Amino acid sequence: MARAPLPRILSSGSAHLTRGRELVRTAADGATDVLHPLITITRGLGRLTAAGRHKWAETPKDRRGSLLFLAASVVLVVTLVPYGPLLAVITLMAAAAWAGRDHAARQADGPDESQSRRLRSLYEALVPYFSAAEDPEPLYTHGGAWDKAFPTYAFDGTGRVCHLLVRYPAYFTDGEAEARARIEQLLHAKAGRGREYRFVWDEEGNELTVTVLAPLATDIVAQRFVTVPGETVLGFTDATHVQRTLPVSCAAEQRDVPPVVWRTGVRTTEPHLLAVGEPGSGTTTLLRSIALQALQYGDVVIVEGGGSGEYACLTGRDGVLAVECGLSGALASLEWASQETERRLIATNRARQAGCPAPDDTRRPLWLLLDRPSVLTHLAATDGQRDPQSLLQVPLRHGRAANVTVVVTEQFDHLDTLTDAVRQHTRARVVLGPATPEQLETVLGAPPPTTPITDVAPGRGYARLGPSPALRLQVPATPDPYDDNTAEPHRQAVLDLLPPLTPPSDPVTTKAAVAES
Numbered sequence: 457m458a459r460a461p462l463p464r465i466l467s468s469g470s471a472h473l474t475r476g477r478e479l480v481r482t483a484a485d486g487a488t489d490v491l492h493p494l495i496t497i498t499r500g501l502g503r504l505t506a507a508g509r510h511k512w513a514e515t516p517k518d519r520r521g522s523l524l525f526l527a528a529s530v531v532l533v534v535t536l537v538p539y540g541p542l543l544a545v546i547t548l549m550a551a552a553a554w555a556g557r558d559h560a561a562r563q564a565d566g567p568d569e570s571q572s573r574r575l576r577s578l579y580e581a582l583v584p585y586f587s588a589a590e591d592p593e594p595l596y597t598h599g600g601a602w603d604k605a606f607p608t609y610a611f612d613g614t615g616r617v618c619h620l621l622v623r624y625p626a627y628f629t630d631g632e633a634e635a636r637a638r639i640e641q642l643l644h645a646k647a648g649r650g651r652e653y654r655f656v657w658d659e660e661g662n663e664l665t666v667t668v669l670a671p672l673a674t675d676i677v678a679q680r681f682v683t684v685p686g687e688t689v690l691g692f693t694d695a696t697h698v699q700r701t702l703p704v705s706c707a708a709e710q711r712d713v714p715p716v717v718w719r720t721g722v723r724t725t726e727p728h729l730l731a732v733g734e735p736g737s738g739t740t741t742l743l744r745s746i747a748l749q750a751l752q753y754g755d756v757v758i759v760e761g762g763g764s765g766e767y768a769c770l771t772g773r774d775g776v777l778a779v780e781c782g783l784s785g786a787l788a789s790l791e792w793a794s795q796e797t798e799r800r801l802i803a804t805n806r807a808r809q810a811g812c813p814a815p816d817d818t819r820r821p822l823w824l825l826l827d828r829p830s831v832l833t834h835l836a837a838t839d840g841q842r843d844p845q846s847l848l849q850v851p852l853r854h855g856r857a858a859n860v861t862v863v864v865t866e867q868f869d870h871l872d873t874l875t876d877a878v879r880q881h882t883r884a885r886v887v888l889g890p891a892t893p894e895q896l897e898t899v900l901g902a903p904p905p906t907t908p909i910t911d912v913a914p915g916r917g918y919a920r921l922g923p924s925p926a927l928r929l930q931v932p933a934t935p936d937p938y939d940d941n942t943a944e945p946h947r948q949a950v951l952d953l954l955p956p957l958t959p960p961s962d963p964v965t966t967k968a969a970v971a972e973s
Contacts, residue, residue, distance in 0.1 A: 493553070495556075496552075496553055496556040496557065497549055497552045497553050497556060498552075498556070499555075499556035500551070500552030500553055500554065500555035500556025500557075501552045501556070502556075503555045503556060504551065504552060504555050507555075516699050567609070567611070570615055571611055571615065574611075574615075574616070574617060574647075575602050575606055575609060575617075576602055577646060578602075578606070578617070578620070578643070578646050578647065579596070579600070579602035579605055579606065580598065581642055581646050582596055582605070582622070582624075582639070582642070583596045583597065583598055583600075585628070585635075585638065585639060585642070586605075586624045586625055586628055587625075588625070588627060591625065591627075594625075595623065595624070595625055596624075596625075604623070605622065605623050605624075606620060606621065606622060606623075607621055607623065608620070608621035609621070612668070616647065616648045616651075616668075617647045617648070617666075617668070618667075618668040619665075619666070619667055619668070620643075620647070620665075620666040621663060621664075621665055621666075622643075622663065622664040622665075622666065623662060623663055624662055624663070624664065625662065626662050628662070630657055630659050630662075630664075631659065633903075636655075636657060639655075639664070640653070640655050640907065643655075643666055644907050647666070647668075650909065650911070651668050651669075651909070652668070652669045652671075652906045652907060652909055652928075653666060653667065653668055653669070653906060653907045654666075654667045654669055654905060654906050655907075669694070669906060669928070671913075672692065672693070672694075672916065672928060672929075672930035673692065673706070673713065673930065674913045674915075674916075674930060674933070675706045675707065676692060676704050676706055676713065676930070676932045676933065677706075677932055677933045677934070677945065677946050677949045678745055678748060678932050678933065678934040678946075678949050678950055678953055679704065679705055679932070679949060679953070680953070681702055681704070681715070681749070682702055682703060683702075683717065683749075685721075685752075685753045685821075686719055686720055686721040686723075686724075686821075687717050687718070687719055687720075688717070688718045688719075688720065688746055688749050688750070689702070689715045689716070689717055689718075689745075689749065689932070690715075690716045690717070690718050690742065690745075690746075690886065690919055690929060690931065691715070691716050691742075691915065691919065691929040691930050691931040691932060692704075692713045692714060692715050692716065692929075692930050692932070693714055693715070693716050693919075693927045693928050693929055693930070694714065694927070694928055695714045697714075697925065697927055698714035698715065698716070698927070699714075700714065700715065700717070701713060701714050701715070702714075702715045716919050716921075716927055716929055718884055718919075718921060720821070720861045721821070721856075721859065722856060722857065722859065724856065725883070725922050726883040726884040726921050726922040727855055727856035727861055727862075727881075727883075728852055728855065728861060728862040728863070728864075728881050728882045728883070728884065729746075729861075729862075729863045729864070729882055729884040729885070729886065730863075730864050730865075730866070730874075730878065730879075730882035730884070730885055730886070730899070731743070731863070731864070731865040731866075731885075731886040731887075731888065732865070732866055732867070732868060732871065732885075732886070732887050732888075732899050733865075733867065733868070733887060733888035733889040733891075733917065734867060734868060734889045734890065734891075735867065736889070736914065737888040737889025737890075737914065737915075737917070738888045738889065738914040738915035738916070738917070738931050739827070739865040739866075739867075739886075739888055740766050740827060740865070741914065741915055741931055741933070741934045741935065742865070742886065742888065742915065742931045742934075743767075743825055743827055743863060743865050744766070744767065744934045744935075744936070744950075745931060745932055745934040746823075746825065746863055747767070747770060747823070747825055748934065748950070748953045748954070750821065750823040750861075751773070751774075751775040751776070751955050753820075753821055754775065754820055754821030754822060754823055754859075755775050755776075755777050755820065755821070755822050755823065756770070756775060756776050756777065756822075756823045756825060757776075757777050757778050757780075757789050757790075757793055757822070757823065757824050757825065758770060758776070758778065758779045758780070758825045758827075759780050759786045759789060759790065759824070759825070759826045759827070759829065759832070759844070760779070760780070760781045760827045760828070761786075761826070761827055761828035761829050761830065761831035761832045762827060762828050762831060763781040763782075763831075765781070765938075766827070766936055767779050767827075768936075768938055769936065769937050769938055769950070769951075769954060770954070772957050772958055773954060773955040773956070773957060773958065774955040774956055774957075774958050775955055776955070776958075777789075783832055783835045783836060783839070783841065783844070786832050786844050787836075787841065787842060787844055787847070790824070790844050790847035790848065791847055793822070793824050793847070793851055793860070794847050794848075794849075794850045794851060796822065796860075797822075797850050797851045797854055797855060797858045797860050798850060798854075800817075800818040800858035800859065800860070801854055801857060801858050803815050803817075803818050804818050804857065804858070818858065818859065819859060820859065821859045821860075821861060822858075822859060822860045822861070823860075823861050823863065824848070824851055824860065824861070824862045824863070825863045826844075826848075826862070826863070826864045826865070827865050828865065828866060828867065828870070829844055829845055829864060829866070829874075830866060830867075830870035830873040830874070832844045833845055833873050834873075843875070845874070845875045845877070845878060846875065848862060848875070848877060848878060849875075849877045852877050852878065852881040852882075853877070853881060862881075862882070864878055864882060868891070868895055871898075871899075883921075883922050884919075884920075884921045884922065885899050885900050885901065885919070885920050885921075886917060886918070886919045886920075886929065887899050887900060887917045887918050887919075888914075888915060888916065888917035888929075888931065889912060889914075889916070889917060890908070890909070890910045890911075890912055891908060891917075892908065893908060896908060896918060896926075900918060900920045900926050901920065902920060902925070902926055903926075904918055904926060905918070905925060905926050905927065905928065906928060913930070914931075915930055915931030915932070915933065916928075916929070916930050916931075917929050917931075933946055933949075934950060935947070935950065936950075937950045937951050937954075
């Protein structure tokens with residue numbers, strides 16, 4: 457049976473409806489074009505407000521007052537300047553328009569083919585670790601969608617992954633160190649070796665953030681750092697874990713860099729330090745840097761076990777009590793340091809019992825710097841003499857109360873020759889140069905915060921001060937100024953920090969003083 461034709465009114469109504477939709481769509485597009493500047497400015501104001509809140513949250517509380525004062529000063533100046541408010545509004549609108557630009561039109565919809573292959577390779581490599589046969593809706597399956605597992609990613613200029621957010625199922629044992637180490641090792645190998653990675657596990661959210669860290673600056677040389685007595689700058693680290701910054705001079709520019717500050721003195725909980733590294737890793741540079749900073753407010757005794765003359769530039773300087781390279785001189789200096797520690801303790805105790813402050817000669821810091829004492833231990837055992845490390849027991853155990861600080865540097869191969877007193881009382885630890893994760897955990901007492909790399913610059917390593925987390929460390933360049941291979945700017949920087957030479961004593965006066973005593 458033939459279908460009856462539709463009424464004429466319905467056919468014409470459909471045409472009118474289609475034409476009406478087109479008119480509405482055209483009007484909407486026209487309104488969007490007209491209101492596009494207003495939409496962009498509104499979006500930009502929202503982004504600027506969010507950025508301001510984020511900056512305010514990151515600002516330390518002790519700096520918020522100065523920040524508010526600066527903002528109030530700017531508002532006052534703008535108000536007093538002719539046409540200031542009008543120019544301020546125009547500047548704000550321009551900044552909002554720039555911040556509110558639509559980046560989606562300029563960004564690609566997703567990774568290119570090579571980047572997709574890298575993410576696919578990472579996803580497939582994680583399938584055996586993040587999947588289970590009992591999971592009804594597995595996040596990781598062979599041939600599955602990697603975009604659900606990697607919601608955030610970024611690539612560097614070479615096309616390798618530099619940032620990655622990994623989601624994993626809740627049944628993964630992220631609380632076990634071995635399970636986490638397997639994932640970190642896998643991602644390190646698949647994402648590209650030769651770079652330093654930081655892994656941050658969010659056990660509550662079942663997410664792992666992988667970040668490739670940029671190398672620390674190596675152009676910072678020895679200089680006068682802005683510190684107070686009792687603070688020693690071991691080096692510099694990342695800004696993510698240190699809120700404090702120090703102004704430093706690098707070549708012809710000056711910038712603020714986050715430091716690793718070691719605090720010593722009566723109030724400290726880490727009065728002594730142990731630095732470990734392979735030959736050429738920078739432990740001698742670290743000890744030389746500490747010595748130059750310590751001479752600002754105290755006296756220094758240096759014992760060099762290697763006998764290579766790395767500290768010859770400090771011989772005869774003001775505040776340098778001794779620079780010993782031989783066994784007999786080291787024994788004499790350390791025995792004097794032990795007796796000096798006892799004398800300071802007795803004098804301080806008597807002053808407190810009398811209700812008086814501690815004498816001035818007990819409040820001046822005394823630093824004992826030992827470079828490779830294992831060599832002297834071996835020589836003492838061969839000659840049948842006393843181990844120099846045994847003379848460190850009193851300074852190590854009672855040095856904090858007597859303002860005596862001990863710093864020991866040693867190599868990995870001779871760690872077993874260090875005495876129990878040195879191991880127990882050096883709670884500030886530094887590891888420089890290439891090292892395995894096991895070596896780092898043995899010295900630092902905790903796993904390293906990043907994946908260790910083999911090719912590192914001299915003075916590059918990790919530092920851990922007491923129970924605080926381990927930090928990446930780059931020691932400022934402090935070479936031997938008497939070395940012919942030292943660059944001239946570095947040589948001059950160290951020479952400028954050296955104290956003046958102590959004038960030689962008059963032999964007649966010395967003999968008269970000895971006769972009177």
